[in-house]
Amino acid sequence: MKFRKLGPAVAGLVAAGLALSACGSTDAGSAVSSATSAAGSVAAGATSSAGSAVAEATGGTATGGAGLVEKAAAGTLKIGIKFDQPGLGLQNPDGSFSGFDVDVATYVAKELGVEESGIEFIQTKSSEREASIENGTVDYIVATYSITDARKEKVNFAGPYFVAHQDLLVAEGSDITGPEAMSGKILCSVAGSTSAQKVKDTYAADVALQEYGTYTECVEALAGGAVDAVTTDDVILAGYAAQYPGQLKLVGKGFSDENYGIGLTKGDTAGTDAVNAAIKKMIDDGSWAAALEANVGPSGYVIPTPPTIG
């Protein structure tokens, strides 16, 4: 072990340690502000059929690698979803997955020619979503992924396949009727989410904010009486409300529009078109409403009219 050899090694360590340089944003769970404006423009040209999408695909991808359509042709897909959101993306005890996002992901995969057995579901945290798409950890993401301008810089969005609204989950019998009533109350949300901040900024400056790591923790705290309300998108909250029948309920005053999109590689126009076509078909043949009814219907969540794609 020659001391001389240590120089570069040590220097390398220092460099590695200190060069933790500029990083991709660990972004918020749902960026509210820009969602509405972003909705329509994303899926322009989505009307083109999946068939023509395949034809375009060869030259269509910007990142050099194969586009979604080619990957699907190989028979397997890696799809990013949430594992811990009842009604949307939940890992069941038998290892299977259930929820509306899962159904949409599976339907789209099938339209792209990939059977359920060829799908590998991958757990993606909110803050990892852009990075996972950019470096190919997943082929596309269906995980309550709101379409925003900031995110469109990094990924392509297909959809929206669903429009959710920010809402409040409260205990049965609570006197909270809307975000304005949160003044002097305790509101729970996950760390890094902007939805709680929005309530504070727009509706109730006097609200006290509690942050936990996951919505499940917030909901436990709500059920235990430690917080007065939980806020995020209504469809997410509906899943939890269904888990606590007679105990927790949705306030039902949606106060924002969250356009859920399917995120895929930036510049993959062919893939985006193909996914849009699949979503459109899912809405048209009634599978969309059926999936929603099966997953969040039991909570009393009113199935909305499907969003317009493109």
Next chain:
Amino acid sequence: MSKATAVLYDHPGPRARLRNNVLSAVFLVLLALGVWWVIATLEDKGQLRAALWKPFLTSQMWTTYLLPGLWNTLKAALFSVVIALPIGALLGIARLSDHAWIRVPAGVVVEFFRAIPVLILMVFAFGFTVTVLDVADPLYAVVIALVLYNGSVLAEVFRAGILSLPRGQSEASLAIGMTKSQMMQIVLLPQALTAMLPAIVSQLVVVLKDTALGGILIGFVELRRVAGTAASFYKNVVPIYIVIAVIYILLNLALTSLASYLENRARRKRAGRGSGPVEPAPTVEAAQAPGLTDTGRL
């Protein structure tokens, strides 16, 4: 321990025995009251319902949630220790170098990474892996952060281990014409390594516990985080936390026993050989606290 502490009080006579028994009884009652309160509250809040505990008897609870999480925890801990060991050795030896331009930077690196919370290191390592290495898997960030921290801690363990060897060893090596690197490789390091094995295994306990930090901010799917996923389904937060605490305790107790077994074996070996002073193996604690290696007393 009983042998060591028995010096603090006389062998109890009849009165002392009575007093001890009374104190034992009082303490037992207090403890029982505490336990009763916990159980009553659990019962009151419906946390003892069989439905919340039954999932642990199903294989799915384990195969779907807990075991994959445990596997990730173990994987991160093992990777971290295996990579941190050579880095720690390098840094430890570098801090003993005769050349200031090696010694000083190594010292700075070690002190810097020991001074920063692992959680903060992890968050930045995550940013580093995502942008520079282009991987979104938080396992890398967890391992990098744990390697930087534990490499620095192990560097001090190595340094203490080498310093604890009798001076005669290095003097003799130099006297028979070894170069400094030969002395380090052939004479000092092997001895220091055996002496430090228990401390290294103990450090594994620290690493194992620190992997749980990966679940807080960067989304590493370790044992505590899968507990959260499972709780999303079963709604049994309290039982699940009790179960994962027990898993951690059992794992770490096993590692601690392994460490003390290794320590005893090393001590027996040294005593059996009868060469050189019988010094206790330097532990992490001892490495950080000079003057605490004296066990020949009370």
Next chain:
Amino acid sequence: MNFSFLSDPRYNLLGAFWNTIQLTLWAAVGSLILGTVLTAMRVSPVPMMRGFATVYVNMVRNIPLTVVIIAMSQVLANGLGVRLASRGEGAAGAQAFLTSQNFRLAVLGLVLYTSTFVSEALRSGINTVPVGQAEAARAIGLKFTQILGIIVLPQAFRAVVAPLGSVLIALTKNTTVASAIGVAEASLLMNTMLENEADKFTAIFIVFALGFVILTLPTGLLFGRIAKKVGVKR
């Protein structure tokens, strides 16, 4: 490198580090007390206390602090309904309740965890006191509490100043885990800042890393000096 975020009124950097310091100090005092009590129990003539303290130390020190602190919030506060603060009227009351409740839960978790390490350090400190001293104390008729309180513990404390310093440094760094239950300390602010100022990643890291170096390095030096000064020459 752009450090403009330092003057941004949205980020209360000093306030966050002040919270880190407060968490550290309260938890340090609590751990020292509980750690001493646990040590006294571990060397006491009462078998029940010895057993309890030994089991407690060996269990709690093997559970990750993350699990301990989140359990304080999820199990103790939310599951068992324990409140460590009372909720006053109105908006101020809600905010004050939330802040105190989270802070106290975090301190409680840190104390329960750190006291086991204090106890381990103290026990090794007791081992540095020569047997003869305890024997002499017994010979002149001192009782267990007197031997421990007057003869052994004071010397044990002086012997373990340096390791207690290490425990305090570890505690300072461990306060970052309180971010998991929403205590507004340094790491939580850092997380927020990273979300808003992703482009100033390196600068933010340097600021927070330096903050902790400034907190922990003097602690180590100070305790090293005290250790030299009060250490018992043998």
